[in-house]
Amino acid sequence: MIEFNFREKSLSHSVDLKPMTIDTLQVNITKLCNQACLHCHVDASPRRTEQMNKETIDRCLDILSKYNAIKNLDITGGAPELNPHFNYLVLSANKLGKHIIVRHNFTVTIDGNPQTSESKKYLPEFFAENEVEVIASLPYYQEYFTDKQRGRGVFQKSVESMRMLNAKGYGDESTKLILNLVYNPVGAFLPASQGSLEKDFKKQLWQKFKLKFNNLYTITNMPIHRFREQLERLGTYGEYMTKLVNSFNPSAAQNVMCRSLLSVGYDGKLYDCDFNQMLEIQIINHEPMTVFNFDYKNLVNRNILFDSHCFGCTAGAGSSCGGATAKMKRLSLISTGKVNG
Amino acid sequence: MNYYESKDLGRFAEVGKFKPELMKKFFDYYNDVTASEGALTKREKSLIALAVSHFKQCPYCIDAYTTACLENGANPDQMTEAVHVAAAMAAGMNLIHGVQMLNILEKSGA
Numbered sequence: 001m002i003e004f005n006f007r008e009k010s011l012s013h014s015v016d017l018k019p020m021t022i023d024t025l026q027v028n029i030t031k032l033c034n035q036a037c038l039h040c041h042v043d044a045s046p047r048r049t050e051q052m053n054k055e056t057i058d059r060c061l062d063i064l065s066k067y068n069a070i071k072n073l074d075i076t077g078g079a080p081e082l083n084p085h086f087n088y089l090v091l092s093a094n095k096l097g098k099h100i101i102v103r104h105n106f107t108v109t110i111d112g113n114p115q116t117s118e119s120k121k122y123l124p125e126f127f128a129e130n131e132v133e134v135i136a137s138l139p140y141y142q143e144y145f146t147d148k149q150r151g152r153g154v155f156q157k158s159v160e161s162m163r164m165l166n167a168k169g170y171g172d173e174s175t176k177l178i179l180n181l182v183y184n185p186v187g188a189f190l191p192a193s194q195g196s197l198e199k200d201f202k203k204q205l206w207q208k209f210k211l212k213f214n215n216l217y218t219i220t221n222m223p224i225h226r227f228r229e230q231l232e233r234l235g236t237y238g239e240y241m242t243k244l245v246n247s248f249n250p251s252a253a254q255n256v257m258c259r260s261l262l263s264v265g266y267d268g269k270l271y272d273c274d275f276n277q278m279l280e281i282q283i284i285n286h287e288p289m290t291v292f293n294f295d296y297k298n299l300v301n302r303n304i305l306f307d308s309h310c311f312g313c314t315a316g317a318g319s320s321c322g323g324a325t326a327k328m329k330r331l332s333l334i335s336t337g338k339v340n341g
Numbered sequence: 342m343n344y345y346e347s348k349d350l351g352r353f354a355e356v357g358k359f360k361p362e363l364m365k366k367f368f369d370y371y372n373d374v375t376a377s378e379g380a381l382t383k384r385e386k387s388l389i390a391l392a393v394s395h396f397k398q399c400p401y402c403i404d405a406y407t408t409a410c411l412e413n414g415a416n417p418d419q420m421t422e423a424v425h426v427a428a429a430m431a432a433g434m435n436l437i438h439g440v441q442m443l444n445i446l447e448k449s450g451a
Contacts (some may be wrong), residue, residue: 142416185411192414196382240349333342 004241004308011328014249017259019300021068026074026321027052028274029083031266034096037150038182039227041278046114052266057085059291061092067296074261076103076274081120082113094130102127103321104136106158107150124161125218133178135217135321136162141204145186162211164278164318171212179212182276182323184219188231188240190217190247190316194324197239220244222275222312228313246310252318258304261265264291272304275312281305288332350401384413391420392427 010017029052033044064070073093079085080102093100109123127134138158140148146155162171162179169175181201185191198216205211221227223240231237258272263281270289271277283289283305285298318325357364375386387409394402410420 140416142418144417187411189408189411192384192412195382197414 004245004311006310006314008011009245009248009251009311010229010250010306010314013248013253015250016308017253017256017304019302019304022260022262022296022300024072024074024257024315025060025064025070026076026261027089027264028076028078028266028277029057029080029086030078031087031107032082032115033078033105034082034108035079035105035151035154036113037226038230039149039221040080040184041222041225041227041275043225043278048078050078051083052087052145052268054085056218056264056266056268056291059268059294061089063098063291064093064098064295065096068091069181069296072099074101074102075293079105079108081108081123082115087126089314090126091133095246099133100130101133101135104134105150106136106138106161107154109161109164112156119167121164124164124168124170127165128170128177131176133180134165134170135180135182136165137182137184138162139182139184139186139206141201142296149186156157157171159209159211162213166212170302173214176213180215180217181213182217184221188221188234188236188243190219190243191319194218194317196231215323217259217321218317218320219323220312220315224275224309225278227334228252228255231296236296241308243312246309247286247315249314249326251297252316252324252326253314255320256313257319257320257322257325258312261321261322264297268292270294270299273313276305276307279307279309281307288326323327346399347404349398350404353401382413384410384415387413388415388419388423392423395424396427396431 028042028180031042031044031048031050032046033042033048034046036045060073064073074088076090077083080222081104083089090100090102096215101306102151104123104127109120112121126132137150138146140146143155146158148155165171165179168177170177182199183197191197194216197218201216202213205213214239223237223244228237231240238243258276261273263271263272263277264273265277268284269277270281270291271281276282283299283302285295285302289292289295289299303331313319313325355363357368364378375390376383381389387406391410392400393405402449407420410423
């Protein structure tokens with residue numbers, strides 16, 4: 001029986017993971033989404049109601065204003081554009097001179113708000129005006145894989161939405177407007193190499209749809225929540241975990257995102273990452289930490305809390321909100337008895 | 342016990358329990374050929390291996406190389422075409438022996 005003890009595994013490779021800095025505040029402002037994807041670790045859907053309120057958003061803005069070291073505001077969800085204070089947060093953070101990233105799903109621009117029917121067609125222009133870096137999910141350059149993971153019709157809507165962003169200058173190397181795509185596997189396997197997939201995506205999306213983007217980030221599916229339920233339903237949870245553990249890559253571990261990022265829940269609680277947030281593994285530093293008792297010095301000296309899902313960030317070429325964290329570890333296609341080391 | 346168990350794929354290295362030096366030579370060769378980029382990409386090699394797996398009807402290999410194809414960025418269209426290449430080759434190999442049948446027919450004056 002294979003052990004899923006992340007701390008033990010990383011220490012056995014002399015990898016002792018401590019925070020390096022906090023340069024990014026990743027704020028999850030809603031669990032509401034117009035989609036309900038198979039792999040979603042947030043369990044986001046059109047039925048969710050959790051929203052960050054204005055008081056908590058203002059506290060996040062206070063923190064961004066107070067600490068120059070925190071240069072990036074990374075806004076995520078659900079579909080973060082469905083929080084009623086989303087525009088206020090972006091406009092305010094822009095005034096503070098922060099680099100703003102929005103984790104976008106493409107289709108919210110077309111679908112609008114599933115609960116109020118409010119249109120979101122203004123988003124491409126709003127993103128461009130505020131020079132928001134858009135990081136958008138597109139699991140494949142073909143319809144089959146994309147719709148299988150994200151729902152019927154998602155690929156065609158994503159193409160339409162991407163075209164609207166390209167029309168504003170997104171993805172064009174001559175502008176400052178950055179459009180990065182996120183690939184994650186449609187199933188219980190590790191992502192292919194980021195470089196080779198990026199070439200495929202660029203070639204295929206341009207040839208078939210005349211679409212452009214800047215970079216492709218590959219992200220490993222986390223064995224928690226909805227994806228874990230799927231693995232358990234298929235009887236492959238143990239197999240998937242074994243694959244992640246056997247693919248542990250010490251150099252990928254060195255660059256995991258929790259070493260430079262703090263994650264904020266919709267209620268202001270602080271976590272080491274968005275995955276810990278969904279598992280409610282809150283940062284404790286004598287007391288549970290939130291944006292309301294935020295202390296940069298204490299937080300940058302905290303002990304990061306690890307659990308078995310952390311193997312998802314350290315397998316193969318690694319995985320983070322910015323994609324792979326290392327070069328691909330050479331993995332044998334068959335077990336030689338050596339790859340487990 | 343069944344002759345084919347999926348968990349046995351992970352036990353391949355145990356074949357080196359006896360005469361391990363021979364198994365090591367095999368694995369070194371195998372990994373140099375299949376798990377590295379060369380004149381062919383790893384994706385191309387995985388698709389070839391998937392076709393061979395079907396041609397030889399090896400369930401271990403079909404399991405390993407379906408995953409390897411996905412983990413090297415191949416998609417179901419490409420993988421299915423690779424299986425059709427194997428199937429077409431198998432059909433062609435059967436049919437080309439029809440010439441032998443014709444030769445015997447001619448020899449027998451039929």
